Amino acid sequence: MAARKSAKKPNVSAEELTKYYRDMLLIRRFEEKSGQLYGMGLIGGFCHLYIGQEAVVVGLEAVAEEGDKRITSYRDHGHMLACGMDPDGVMAELTGREGGYSKGKGGSMHMFSKEKHFYGGHGIVGAQVPLGAGLAFSDKYKGNDRVTFTYFGDGAANQGQVYETYNMAQLWDLPVVFVIENNQYAMGTSVQRSTKSPALWKRGEAYGIAGEEVDGMNVLSVKEAGERAVAHCRAGKGPYILEVKTYRYRGHSMSDPAKYRTREEVQKMREERDPIEQVREMLLTGGHASEDDLKAIDKEIKEIVNKSAEFAKESPEPALDELWTDIYA
Amino acid sequence: MTMIEAIREAHDVAMAADDRVVVFGEDVGFFGGVFRCTAGLQAKYGKSRCFDTPINESGIVGTAIGMAAYGLKPVIEIQFADYVYPAYDQIVSEAARLRHRSNADFTCPIVIRMPTGGGIFGGQTHSQSPEALFTHVSGLKVVVPSNPRDAKGLLLASIEDPDPVIFLEPKRLYNGPFDGYHDRPVTSWKKHPKGEVPEGNEIVPLGKASITREGSDVTVLAYGTMVYVAEAAAEATGVDAEVIDLRTLLPLDLDTITASVEKTGRCVIVHEATRTSGFGAELMCLVQESCFYHLEAPMIRVTGWDTPYPHAQEWEYFPGPARVGEALKKVMEG
Numbered sequence: 001m002a003a004r005k006s007a008k009k010p011n012v013s014a015e016e017l018t019k020y021y022r023d024m025l026l027i028r029r030f031e032e033k034s035g036q037l038y039g040m041g042l043i044g045g046f047c048h049l050y051i052g053q054e055a056v057v058v059g060l061e062a063v064a065e066e067g068d069k070r071i072t073s074y075r076d077h078g079h080m081l082a083c084g085m086d087p088d089g090v091m092a093e094l095t096g097r098e099g100g101y102s103k104g105k106g107g108s109m110h111m112f113s114k115e116k117h118f119y120g121g122h123g124i125v126g127a128q129v130p131l132g133a134g135l136a137f138s139d140k141y142k143g144n145d146r147v148t149f150t151y152f153g154d155g156a157a158n159q160g161q162v163y164e165t166y167n168m169a170q171l172w173d174l175p176v177v178f179v180i181e182n183n184q185y186a187m188g189t190s191v192q193r194s195t196k197s198p199a200l201w202k203r204g205e206a207y208g209i210a211g212e213e214v215d216g217m218n219v220l221s222v223k224e225a226g227e228r229a230v231a232h233c234r235a236g237k238g239p240y241i242l243e244v245k246t247y248r249y250r251g252h253s254m255s256d257p258a259k260y261r262t263r264e265e266v267q268k269m270r271e272e273r274d275p276i277e278q279v280r281e282m283l284l285t286g287g288h289a290s291e292d293d294l295k296a297i298d299k300e301i302k303e304i305v306n307k308s309a310e311f312a313k314e315s316p317e318p319a320l321d322e323l324w325t326d327i328y329a
Numbered sequence: 330m331t332m333i334e335a336i337r338e339a340h341d342v343a344m345a346a347d348d349r350v351v352v353f354g355e356d357v358g359f360f361g362g363v364f365r366c367t368a369g370l371q372a373k374y375g376k377s378r379c380f381d382t383p384i385n386e387s388g389i390v391g392t393a394i395g396m397a398a399y400g401l402k403p404v405i406e407i408q409f410a411d412y413v414y415p416a417y418d419q420i421v422s423e424a425a426r427l428r429h430r431s432n433a434d435f436t437c438p439i440v441i442r443m444p445t446g447g448g449i450f451g452g453q454t455h456s457q458s459p460e461a462l463f464t465h466v467s468g469l470k471v472v473v474p475s476n477p478r479d480a481k482g483l484l485l486a487s488i489e490d491p492d493p494v495i496f497l498e499p500k501r502l503y504n505g506p507f508d509g510y511h512d513r514p515v516t517s518w519k520k521h522p523k524g525e526v527p528e529g530n531e532i533v534p535l536g537k538a539s540i541t542r543e544g545s546d547v548t549v550l551a552y553g554t555m556v557y558v559a560e561a562a563a564e565a566t567g568v569d570a571e572v573i574d575l576r577t578l579l580p581l582d583l584d585t586i587t588a589s590v591e592k593t594g595r596c597v598i599v600h601e602a603t604r605t606s607g608f609g610a611e612l613m614c615l616v617q618e619s620c621f622y623h624l625e626a627p628m629i630r631v632t633g634w635d636t637p638y639p640h641a642q643e644w645e646y647f648p649g650p651a652r653v654g655e656a657l658k659k660v661m662e663g
């Protein structure tokens with residue numbers, strides 16, 4: 001089905017909206033700080049920011065339950081924060097320090113948390129998709145009704161292994177939600193320049209997989225669609241595809257001359273569709289929060305993020321022999 | 330010119346000379362490649378000869394093989410060597426063997442270019458040196474340039490070659506040069522003698538090594554980025570090393586290697602890739618087979634560690650001048 005328009009007056013509590021606001025803002029401020037630390041040379045190499053896409057993970061985490069799993073690509077900071085991983089540990093991994101989730105061995109693209117059922121952070125485009133189906137297989141095998149959120153990009157959607165996975169997932173009724181984060185670009189290649197069937201969710205139809213397109217700039221729409229997807233999976237009906245239409249404001253990674261789109265395009269998206277602004281608006285006009293309430297949240301978030309940056313700067317470099325750990329059991 | 334410019338120019342020369350040459354890969358056409366190696370080619374030769382593909386390495390290599398089997402000469406880019414694994418089946422099972430199993434009815438003149446090696450903080454999925462995965466496969470040729478002049482000449486030779494060539498470009502050298510040390514300033518390629526690249530279609534033949542530093546004490550076998558490390562280690566230790574830049578790993582210039590080792594009686598082998606089953610093992614075996622009675626000391630390998638390429642400890646992993654220098658001193662004692 002095509003994207004459903006979310007109801008004008010959403011039936012959502014102040015508490016819930018405030019949580020979305022806070023969670024999305026944490027991601028945004030965290031990413032802004034990552035960008036700064038990168039600029040200062042404290043973070044090196046590859047670093048892909050999630051700014052603009054916050055509503056996707058926050059909306060889906062709203063329907064996740066304890067034991068549900070998530071796995072994604074290298075653009076992973078938002079997913080980790082949204083599932084409750086510690087900002088200090090994430091930031092320290094970005095700076096390659098001992099206090100990072102992978103003790104500096106993984107970097108921005110490769111982090112994991114057993115506690116939060118976060119199965120990474122994967123640098124190879126598309127590689128995480130079959131893994132997601134395997135996680136779901138394990139849940140089904142063990143008789144759990146848990147689901148796995150398997151995130152990948154519009155660019156990754158062209159990798160062959162995605163379709164091998166679709167076929168197996170449907171064949172075996174695996175409880176996996178395939179979340180295509182369609183931010184319209186794969187590095188410098190727009191969706192229009194990489195496929196003649198741009199309705200990516202519809203590709204699942206060929207395998208018999210249900211799915212839909214979702215407004216990924218609106219956290220409530222994402223959450224609603226997530227509820228349908230998760231209900232489908234938990235009921236044992238097999239996989240479900242959510243093609244979430246979103247947008248990344250920043251470059252693909254930290255070095256991106258951005259010749260493939262206009263400034264106006266980005267500006268328009270920011271001004272008219274920004275996911276955080278939308279919730280802010282709902283909070284204020286709905287009388288759920290005052291400017292002062294929101295300011296207090298901003299302040300609280302700023303402190304969390306600053307603390308994570310301090311931690312990431314102060315955590316020591318890993319010891320040299322750390323490199324030799326965890327290669328074999 | 331830089332190595333990037335030299336690679337771009339080789340494409341340009343080949344495309345101008347032969348309209349069977351087509352160039353494609355991820356972000357290769359419109360954008361000109363993430364490292365800019367194909368910049369301007371789409372504007373000059375049109376979208377039918379230089380174009381973008383979706384992100385599907387297996388599809389990129391597989392279609393190139395089909396094109397080559399029926400008269401085209403694809404020069405394709407895998408954006409980082411680390412992304413080649415989805416295409417490995419096509420390279421090994423199809424490209425490398427098409428000639429043999431079709432009794433040469435069909436051949437596969439393709440060039441698969443890919444940036445390799447570390448030195449840009451890429452971590453485990455953006456720093457690998459997978460040359461040994463290709464040298465292990467009969468039917469492939471494997472080339473590793475170390476400077477702009479060779480990059481252009483070797484790429485032209487690879488495009489001319491009637492068989493599949495894996496062309497590994499050390500990304501640390503792209504905008505280089507590199508003098509073996511990661512933390513000291515260097516002069517640009519523009520002022521470097523090997524940044525002077527001849528115009529036109531001047532090839533550097535495959536299968537010919539180059540002696541970049543003459544010496545009498547020990548032969549150092551190196552390629553790509555490690556050529557500079559070997560030279561730096563020789564300067565730093567005062568050991569009079571003869572540094573051989575292999576340039577082509579398959580076919581290998583064993584004559585040049587043998588002549589040198591027979592002269593020096595000692596051999597140190599260096600590469601950035603992991604040690605176990607690395608190309609250094611093959612080199613060591615070949616040298617012992619051909620020069621055993623000339624050797625005065627056990628040979629030594631200096632390589633990357635047998636670990637994933639690290640994110641945080643990049644330069645501890647990288648076999649720099651200090652480690653190579655120790656090997657030079659040790660082999661002289663032996």
Ligand SMILES: Cc1ncc(C[n+]2csc(CCOP(=O)(O)OP(=O)(O)O)c2C)c(N)n1
Nearest residue numbers: 075123124125153154155156185186187412
């Ligand atoms: C197998 C493989 N091929 C290519 C790359 C290089 N690469 C990294 S991200 C990317 C674009 C992916 O776009 P998309 O899936 O839309 O995700 P987004 O970056 O937009 O989140 C490419 C081509 C890679 N990491 N792995």
Ligand SMILES: [Mg+2]
Nearest residue numbers: 153154185186
């Ligand atoms: Mg994308």
